[in-house]
Amino acid sequence: MSAPVRGFSDFDRHAMRRALELAARGLNTTDPNPRVGCVIARAERIVGEGWHERAGEAHAEVAALRAAGSQALGATVYVTLEPCSHQGRTAPCTLALTGARVARVVYAVGDPNPRVNGSGAEALRAASIAVESGLLENEARELNPGFFKRMVSGRPFVRVKLAMSLDGRTALANGVSQWITGEASRADVHAFRARSSAVLTGIGTVLADDPQLTARPPAGTAGVRQPLRVILDTHLRTPQSARLLTGGGEVLLLTALSGLDETRAAALSALGARVETLPSDAGGLDLGAVLDRLGELEANELLVEAGATLAGAFLTAGLADELLLYVAPRLLGPEGRALVNLPPVATLEAAPGFTLIESVPVGADLRLRLQPRTG
Secondary structure: OOOEOOOOOHHHHHHHHHHHHHHHHHOOOOOOOOOOEEEEEEOOEEEEEEEOOOOOOOOHHHHHHHHHHHHHOOOEEEEEEOOOOOOOOOOOHHHHHHHHOOOEEEEEEOOOOOOOOOHHHHHHHHOOOEEEEOOOHHHHHHHOHHHHHHHHHOOOEEEEEEEEEOOOEEEOOOOOOOOOOOHHHHHHHHHHHHHOOEEEEEHHHHHHHOOOOOOOOOOOOOOOOOOEEEEEOOOOOOOOOOHHHOOOOOEEEEEEHHHOOHHHHHHHHHOOEEEEEEOEEOOEEOHHHHHHHHHHOOOOEEEEOOOHHHHHHHHHOOOOOEEEEEEEOOOOOOOOEEOOOOOOOOOHHHOOOEEEEEEEEEOOEEEEEEEEOOO
């Protein structure tokens, strides 16, 4: 892969920021492909723009080349991800770029896909095109955390969503929790569902709350795609009347082989759910096996919306990449239900720690994004 070049101009940075803005337009639609934007410029004037909208359709570079037309000759191409060099659902972008006879390609970050991973840059250099990389790399990675995670580990990026009161409670002692947070926070959660490949919950939440877990963003939102809805149900207790089995989008019901009831499985399958078995352990389904399966299904980002037990299990096993926490300005008292169930902590030094990466007011609430500390 090409070494990052530090001598980028102000216009280079402006063009790449614009490419990132374009890439973000595909936030809810490109799955399982990455979100990619492209800008083409001549003499510091933008002559073409494009972004990848959905899998199977034109990649960002091809869309931008179409917009630029003959002005692409001798131009500089700014793209948020290394151009692909392999035949997939569409032809290699490197062929389109070399065919257009562009002079220079600047990309933000290398493509971790083993089928690319440096070969795109090599193909461009072989065609005597100047290649530079590393411009706004962190921003490009932030746009595609799931794609990078899956390409490297075979598993999706796991985002655990929780909501709590100021004193760390998720519900009253009697279990009532609707609604701790305000309407703005609930709308914000729908935006995170819309960008996720899959939303996962446990059978306890299904039985207690009967959620739909569909993405319902504001009216007029473009490109709404329903995520795969995943239920972890070790003993196959999902009711046939569950709202998760309606509302559009696929439903994947994961159960343990030992808990498989063929009659129930057939009835749930008849309602549209896909029932699969996975290994189990003492605490339920093997969460590592769950993530491996979702990676096989090309899930990039997984949003976990579950109760204290399952959310705590993801955190305890070190399988959460991010904690999405909504804090409501109210107190529920010491009898309220705890945020997560964790093993006993003997010392403060042994307590799980987090790094705050974002703090945003959402209506009357506060949204925190945190990353678990390692080591």
